[in-house]
Amino acid sequence: MYPRAFKYERATSLENAIELLSRNREDVRPLAGGMSLIPLAKLRLLSPGCIVDIGRLSELKGIKQDKEWLEIGALTTNTEILESKWLSGSYPLLLDTVKEIGDVQVRNRGTIGGNLAQADSSTDWPATMIALRAKFVSRGPKGERIHDADSFCIEPYTTALDPDELLTHIRVPNPASGSVGASHIKLERRKGDYAIGIVSAQLEVDNEGKCVSVGVGIGAVGVIAVRASKTEQLLKGRRVDADTLAKVGDTVRDSFGGMDILSDIKAPSDYRLDVIGTLAERCISKAYSMAASAGAGQGKGR
Amino acid sequence: MTQIQLIVNGKKVEGNVEPRKLLIDFIREDLGLTGPHIGCDTSNCGACTILLNGRAAKSCTMFAVQADGMEILTIEGLATDGKLHPLQQAFHENHALQCGYCTPGMIMSSVDLLSRNPNPTEEEIRLGISGNLCRCTGYHNIVKAISSVAKSHIFVSPVKKEGRD
Numbered sequence: 001m002y003p004r005a006f007k008y009e010r011a012t013s014l015e016n017a018i019e020l021l022s023r024n025r026e027d028v029r030p031l032a033g034g035m036s037l038i039p040l041a042k043l044r045l046l047s048p049g050c051i052v053d054i055g056r057l058s059e060l061k062g063i064k065q066d067k068e069w070l071e072i073g074a075l076t077t078n079t080e081i082l083e084s085k086w087l088s089g090s091y092p093l094l095l096d097t098v099k100e101i102g103d104v105q106v107r108n109r110g111t112i113g114g115n116l117a118q119a120d121s122s123t124d125w126p127a128t129m130i131a132l133r134a135k136f137v138s139r140g141p142k143g144e145r146i147h148d149a150d151s152f153c154i155e156p157y158t159t160a161l162d163p164d165e166l167l168t169h170i171r172v173p174n175p176a177s178g179s180v181g182a183s184h185i186k187l188e189r190r191k192g193d194y195a196i197g198i199v200s201a202q203l204e205v206d207n208e209g210k211c212v213s214v215g216v217g218i219g220a221v222g223v224i225a226v227r228a229s230k231t232e233q234l235l236k237g238r239r240v241d242a243d244t245l246a247k248v249g250d251t252v253r254d255s256f257g258g259m260d261i262l263s264d265i266k267a268p269s270d271y272r273l274d275v276i277g278t279l280a281e282r283c284i285s286k287a288y289s290m291a292a293s294a295g296a297g298q299g300k301g302r
Numbered sequence: 303m304t305q306i307q308l309i310v311n312g313k314k315v316e317g318n319v320e321p322r323k324l325l326i327d328f329i330r331e332d333l334g335l336t337g338p339h340i341g342c343d344t345s346n347c348g349a350c351t352i353l354l355n356g357r358a359a360k361s362c363t364m365f366a367v368q369a370d371g372m373e374i375l376t377i378e379g380l381a382t383d384g385k386l387h388p389l390q391q392a393f394h395e396n397h398a399l400q401c402g403y404c405t406p407g408m409i410m411s412s413v414d415l416l417s418r419n420p421n422p423t424e425e426e427i428r429l430g431i432s433g434n435l436c437r438c439t440g441y442h443n444i445v446k447a448i449s450s451v452a453k454s455h456i457f458v459s460p461v462k463k464e465g466r467d
Contacts, residue, residue: 001343008304008321008367031368038363039345041322051321055368079357083418103433104414105348108357109364191432192346 003041007050014139014168017054021164022141024050028163031055032075032114035106060113060168069135069171070094074113079104081112090175092290093182093202097128100184103192113167119153119224121262126153126225127200128184130217134172140165153224176213179205181291185283186220187275189266195220196267197276199228199252199283205291209239216280218252221272222259230254231280240288248284249277306370310335311379319366326350328366329376337377337406341435348434351407352376356461358414360433375460377406380413388456389413389448398447400438408434412448417459421452 007024011017021028027049031037034055040046054060060075063084070086078101081087087095101107101115101124115125116136129136129149136147140162152159161167186198198219206212214235216228230251238244253273261269303318310333317332329335329352338361341349345363352361353375380387386394389409399405408431415422415430422430427448428441436444451457 002324003322005320005322008365010367031365034364034368035345038365042324042343053368103348104411104430105351105358105360105433106345108354108414109359191429 001042001044003038004044004047006041006048008053009050010053011057014057014059014166017052017057017166018139018141018164020050020052021166024052025162025164028052030117030166032117033077033109033111035102035110035114036118036120037114054166060166065174066171067174069173072112072170072172074116074167074169075111076113078102078107078110078112078115082107090178090180091172092180093128093132093184093200094172096182096184097124097200100124100186106192112170116152116170117159117161117167119155119157119159121153121156121223121225122194122198122220124184124186124195124198124200124219127198127217127219129170129172130225130227131182131200131202131215132172133215134170136167137169137171138165139168144168150227156223175202175204177204177206177295179207179291179295181205181287181289181294183283183286183290185279185286187279194266197221197272197279198225199276199280201280201283201287203235203240203284203287203291205288205295207295209292209295210237211235211240211288211291212237216252216284218255218276218280221261221276222256223262224259226255226259228252228255228280231284235284240284245281245285248281252277252280304367304370306367308369308371309373311374311376317366321365321367323366324362325352325364325366325369326361328369329361329374335376335378338410339403339406341403341407346435347404347407348411348431349404349407351410351434353410353413353461356417358411358433375410375413377409380409380460387413387460388451388458389416392447392451393444396443396447396450398440398443400436400440404434404436404438408436408444412451413460415448416452416457417461420455420457422448424449427452 029048182202186195204213219225263269339349341347350362
């Protein structure tokens with residue numbers, strides 16, 4: 001089906017994009033890769049009067065490393081991230097996440113910023129960004145703002161951004177040491193389907209194998225992606241042994257507070273809450289053994 | 303209406319399109335290239351897959367205006383001098399199609415796969431075509447066809463190599 005007719009504006013620069021969004025702010029949507037907006041517009045679940053095409057803004061594309069973080073332009077496609085030279089080293093969670101996204105066609109067109117601004121808990125990036133304690137940079141008529149990954153998404157499909165504000169960069173903190181382990185695990189009925197549960201975790205261990213930093217994000221269970229704070233507290237300062245791992249499931253289920261839990265024909269909410277514990281155990285176990293062996297490898301090198 | 307210019311199968315084409323016109327409809331209706339198919343029309347099935355600047359894309363999930371200035375390759379542009387592309391030949395020889403509806407998209411995704419990874423494992427092939435559905439469920443021979451092209455090193459990429467960061 002065709003989307004409803006809309007006014008099409010193609011932005012020529014970031015400044016121009018913000019101006020176009022501002023001028024049409026009552027009824028406007030920015031178009032990046034279109035992997036969410038176009039299907040929604042075709043189903044007429046979303047019918048903006050004006051679409052501002054930001055897809056050609058080269059200033060929002062590409063990846064660069066800074067002292068403190070890896071900075072990813074919001075319009076960098078998932079394929080560009082997957083093939084980037086930066087991923088093989090210090091950012092294992094980015095790699096583990098991006099290769100799980102959709103299919104090749106979706107990765108080729110879909111951008112990381114477009115995904116995050118869509119604020120859909122059942123997709124891969126939101127949980128990962130929470131686990132990584134990423135910062136999001138946005139730009140609007142009033143200038144630049146920095147958001148925490150935790151507070152960026154307010155409710156499903158709604159972010160902290162104003163209608164005339166654009167997500168411009170994603171900053172992923174550099175790990176403090178080389179002993180990093182990560183894992184992104186999800187359950188889906190078939191490849192490319194909406195997930196039933198997502199756990200994304202990154203751990204750093206010291207030379208005794210104790211976790212010195214822990215980040216765990218959960219998606220596709222709560223209506224927005226959340227941090228598993230109790231799981232992080234459980235793991236911090238500890239070696240992850242069988243006893244600790246056995247407690248992971250219960251702590252994860254404590255992450256959702258009073259939040260509504262997703263429920264549909266594929267997975268009712270009680271099933272999602274049940275399965276997420278098992279996924280979390282597997283995810284933490286995998287991330288920890290990766291971190292521990294990276295740590296051991298480093299020790300030998302010294 | 304918006305004026306667009308693009309290169310399709312090596313030829314310059316122009317169009318005057320409503321912004322909401324989907325790329326697949328521009329290709330099929332305005333250009334008369336009916337190789338790329340409309341299957342699900344919901345971004346799932348991949349029957350509409352084309353190469354956009356050398357990368358597989360679902361043309362039902364793009365507006366034609368977004369492709370302005372870009373290079374498109376459809377299944378029609380794959381054969382050279384009346385000779386089937388090795389992937390087309392392999393699909394033919396391995397009986398990699400039953401009803402054939404998914405084939406144009408399947409082959410374009412395989413082009414993307416082998417252009418990036420000339421020696422894929424079976425798992426990598428299956429992941430590489432996971433954005434394309436075959437409702438005859440004839441995946442076995444599709445995988446066999448792609449694998450035969452990779453193993454005999456006869457794949458010729460129609461995609462120019464680009465620099466990566």
